[in-house]
Amino acid sequence: MRDTVKQRATVVCQLGRRILLVSREGTRWSLPGGKPEAGEDLRETALRELMEETRLRAMDMRYLFGFTGIHTCHHVFVATLADGDQPMPSNEITRCTWAKATEVGALPVSTSTKGIVEVLTMASNGASRLPIDYDQAVDIGAHVSR
Numbered sequence: 001m002r003d004t005v006k007q008r009a010t011v012v013c014q015l016g017r018r019i020l021l022v023s024r025e026g027t028r029w030s031l032p033g034g035k036p037e038a039g040e041d042l043r044e045t046a047l048r049e050l051m052e053e054t055r056l057r058a059m060d061m062r063y064l065f066g067f068t069g070i071h072t073c074h075h076v077f078v079a080t081l082a083d084g085d086q087p088m089p090s091n092e093i094t095r096c097t098w099a100k101a102t103e104v105g106a107l108p109v110s111t112s113t114k115g116i117v118e119v120l121t122m123a124s125n126g127a128s129r130l131p132i133d134y135d136q137a138v139d140i141g142a143h144v145s146r
Helices: 042-054 101-106 111-124
Strands: 006-015 018-024 060-068 072-080 093-100
Touching: 006 042, 006 060, 006 111, 018 042, 018 101, 018 111, 042 060, 042 072, 042 093, 060 111, 072 111, 093 101, 101 111
Parallel strands: 006 072
Antiparallel strands: 006 018, 018 093, 060 072
């Protein structure tokens, strides 16, 4: 029997060339985010999870692309933050850090986080164009090996 693929809103926050990573006690780094609550759309989930995990209130939340990991379909959003906003670990999150996008792959990160950041890095280098909304969404069917 095959497991059902979990749905997750995943949030990318950028500060220059750095990306915000979060971690629970004793776990690998990952991008902020989580699963939707009943009746909640994925954009609302992204806004709520970012606030709950980091106390950051996004001024805007824009859909980028879908990324299918081993067990989870990540609906990746990019958050626009106010200048000077800094994350503060909250709820289950115990650590927040800004990491250079080019160095994320060398950190102890989740497999999906590594894959999502690789897609973002390729896009920023002009290797691909990312969709700007749901209507133009593509599913990056990447199954990154562990």
